Amino acid sequence: QVILAHLLPPEPFVMDMAGVVPMTSQEQREKLIDADGKRLSDLADRLNREGLKTQAEQLVNADIETAMEACGRWKADLIIVGSHHHNALYNAFVGSFRDKLLKAAHCPVLVVPEIAVQ
Numbered sequence: 001q002v003i004l005a006h007l008l009p010p011e012p013f014v015m016d017m018a019g020v021v022p023m024t025s026q027e028q029r030e031k032l033i034d035a036d037g038k039r040l041s042d043l044a045d046r047l048n049r050e051g052l053k054t055q056a057e058q059l060v061n062a063d064i065e066t067a068m069e070a071c072g073r074w075k076a077d078l079i080i081v082g083s084h085h086h087n088a089l090y091n092a093f094v095g096s097f098r099d100k101l102l103k104a105a106h107c108p109v110l111v112v113p114e115i116a117v118q
Contacts, residue, residue: 081111
């Protein structure tokens with residue numbers, strides 16, 4: 001069985017003249033979450049039609065502990081994670097989920113680099 005999981009971390013905040021504000025509005029975030037969920041569900045449906053037992057899961061506001069709990073519930077044998085290439089400043093303030101996952105995982109982790117889609 002394959003579980004396609006999309007983990008959305010809590011929204012990062014930025015400091016501006018008005019104080020601390022989210023990087024996107026709640027409405028924009030909800031639209032992005034819905035669109036990502038639809039794409040994930042569509043992919044799971046395609047894989048199911050091809051005979052691969054697949055389910056889609058979307059974890060909103062997930063941190064590394066939430067991710068590890070989910071992997072434990074799913075009895076994951078392998079975790080495959082995509083790699084976003086954020087700059088060093090972003091990683092210093094927000095952190096790298098991939099790096100935290102590599103340290104916390106109870107099973108092998110395969111990191112797939114981000115590719116440019118043309």
